[in-house]
Amino acid sequence: MNDTSYLQEEAGEIRNRAAWLAGFVLLVLCFLLARAWYLQVFQGNYYRGMAENNRARLVEITAPRGFLYDRNGNLLVNNTPSFNLYLVLEDIPDLEDTLGRLSRYIGVSKDELNQRVLAKKNLAPSRPLKIKTDLTLKEAALIEGHFPDLPGVRIEAEVKRNYIHGGLAAHFLGHVGEVSPEQLDQRTYLDISPGSIVGQYGVEKTYDAWIRGKQGQKSIEVDVQGHERRILRVQEPIKGNDLYLTLDLDLQRTAEAALGEGSGAVVALDPWTGDILAMVSHPPFDPNLLSGVLTPAAWEALAEDPRHPMNNRVLQGQYPPGSVFKIVVSTALLETDVIPPSFTVNCSGGLRFGKRLYRDWKKGGHGVVGLHRAIVESCDVFFYEAGRRLGIDTLAEYAKRFGLGRPTGIPLASEKSGLIPTTAWKQTARGEPWYPGETLSAAIGQGYITVTPLQMAMVVSTIATHGYQYQPRILKEMKGPKGSLGESSPVLTGMIELREQTIATLYRALGGVVSEDHGTGRAASTKLVDIGGKTGTAQVVGIRPWMNEENTPKKFKDHAWFVALAPLDHPRIVVVALVEHGGHGGSAAAPIARMVIEEFIKRDRPASYHQL
């Protein structure tokens, strides 16, 4: 058809113009080539000189971390200026010589400096290595004065973390440190460059992404020695967000002082919100020390310390609860109707079960006791009998309802879950059946059972709220440069149905522990407020070859527990104190809880009053 020929003719017309297109393409590419020739060959030497001389470097500018405040706006952690010493290996022709000179100026041995350099050898040679923080003005001046002899040495005025109250609430606030190679592989640290400072423990770690801010950059021109000549351009860093934590500084101070030098833990919380008001774990560590350039020796000393100062005992210490567990057993007893309310046991100082005699802590026994007196005087025989009747699995069931045996979900790392044994657990974990006698030990919080102080605090909180369970909360509000970024609200995680009768009986008994003449927790009584509580004395070893307490070596002494809630009519604070190897809960732990509660009541603010 002539359609085809028409098309071909059309195509022919276009063909001629396509030749022009080819010419155009050729022209464009020739032009680009000519330009490349001009830059690379004609001006090549000029640009090569620029590339070498201008040797600009990109330097990261650390962003100031956000500040940490307590719930009332008291400053806990801020930043202070620090002159930091950096080495750029690429620019150092003779490392030995440079380190030798530096060691004279800053009073750190050459070997030590060498070690610090070696520890960071894996970084690119153009990346500045931080080898000393906190130079004094004199040291900085000395080094700058000798700059011509110190190629590749740089001093940067930066900020470092400042924990205003030192070791106060150290485990809660945590510390910062250089990001580790393992962390760099994680998604959370995606935009972090090696050598950056990130949160490594506590709140600093949990909320690092919010606190850390955004790193800035400056492009600097350096001379042949790698010293800054001028700033080419700056992208300012952005400060991190400020956090208002649930902690109460005054309460924390009181708790720290009350616990004193010994090892132990104190935690105070608001049962109606889960707010952690105080969290003490002793011995503390020094976050200011940990946040600087830590020498390997110092780190080893910390890690090897037999008292484990890096352990947050509040959520990582797993202890047998001892008699404080009787709160859980009593609840199970009252809720299951295994025994009538009028049930009594004649305590003669021990209970023979099988071939073994299960002793009461009080020689000679308590006589005829019902539930109330059994709690008040912490009669073991009554609870042996109660435990025997309930059975381990029912006990475990109630313990688990209270949240024992699993982490509370507090947003701090490495929380432990403790252990609530059951028959099934024994069979799988130990390959043995459950022996009935073990139920008796469990009923007084001994044997396999372990709990953390925080878990115990949650048990008491649940009693304080008549069954509501709130997740422990550590962050109240976050503020950015433009104001509040939102307040956190309490998270209700569960609810236990408790009879009114159960609550009333428990409250009477817990009050009796503190107020009645024979109560084990009289040391916690105060004129300021009615306190309810329960003592616990957790055995560390079962057999005691030592005749009296004075002779007992400290490490075999019992752990002292005291759990408390106050005021008894409308509990607004729950306190748990644990003193490792402190002996009796009533004498070692109860006064600590009392002091914290007194401080809380003294500063009673209607604003924090929660109506039921």
Added chain:
Amino acid sequence: MIDRRLIINFDLKFFLVMFLIAGIGLLCIYSVTAPQKTAGFPLYLKQFFWIGLGLAFFLGIILVDYHNLCRYAYLFYGISLGLLVIVDLVGRVGQGAQRWISLGFLDLQPSELLKLSLLLVLAKDFSGRSSRHGLGLTQLPIPILMVAAPVLLVLKQPDLGTALAISFMFMVMVLLVGPKSRLVIFGFLVSLMLFPFFWHFFWHSLKDYQRDRLLTFLNPMADPLGTGYHIIQSKIAIGSGGLIGKGFLEGTQSQLKFLPMGHTDFIFAVFAEEWGFIGVIILLGLYLTLLLWGVEAAYKAKDPLGALLAGGAVAILVFYLAINIGMTLGVTPVVGLPLPLMSYGGSSMVTTMALLGLIMNVKMRRFMLFY
């Protein structure tokens, strides 16, 4: 289904040159990004995936006769225009410009899709108009409208580069069809008259950073630490490469992270620094070969449709090439267009391979009879 003649006519040389250039791009991306620490998948491995995806588009497009493709041109055009409008409404903001629709694994850039469908629709429209006596004034309004709508939408995003590329493609296609000489004079005068108005509108539709870039182009030293920084560093990188280059992985400008966007917009500077002028000759030679084969496809096409498709595709590619490489050499403004086949990125790779697929499509079917 697949005609045997298709396989015979498949141009292996063309295919290999395309791969060679993509491979060079891969080396450059490796050189820039390998020393840096990035979590997840390294970029150069991802680029492998993008090349594979581009290849799938390339093969997919050459399988369907271009006449059949153009049968759906209006549909494609409608869809991509619709997507552009959606981007305008809901698109996510990326790098200050609203260009992407997120598809989860891949961020779809409708303006890329639009380049292709506009090419098809213009080729179809123009090939239906007689060029025996030249393209007359009355034949232009519809194509102009078809170009103007997406250009305005793309400008609004704002994506100056794509808007200019589309306009350039349109201009080349008009010239290929052949306007009447009267039209050329008329068009020239009208644009001269309208220029001040258009310029005013255009200048004020630009974002600050775009204006800065254009002004900086005129005088980079006016602000050597701000916007001029890219151009100066790029020129230093290329210039210091010299005749033989600094060697693979040895480019100090790019290795010291001195050159920004070394794996995307400024990849040519990375290449030129490490491989020198000799490398540049070879690379530009490869591009020239590819583009001239494209022109040849247009030249030898059996019908106007094929010629216009191939010609239009070449026009876009040469525009990208000129603007991108020109930018790194400091002779064109920084408008943020990728270098075809080399710059890192899925969208650009897919579009480029699809355009090359269209050229191959035309090339392969030049011996076949029409039906």
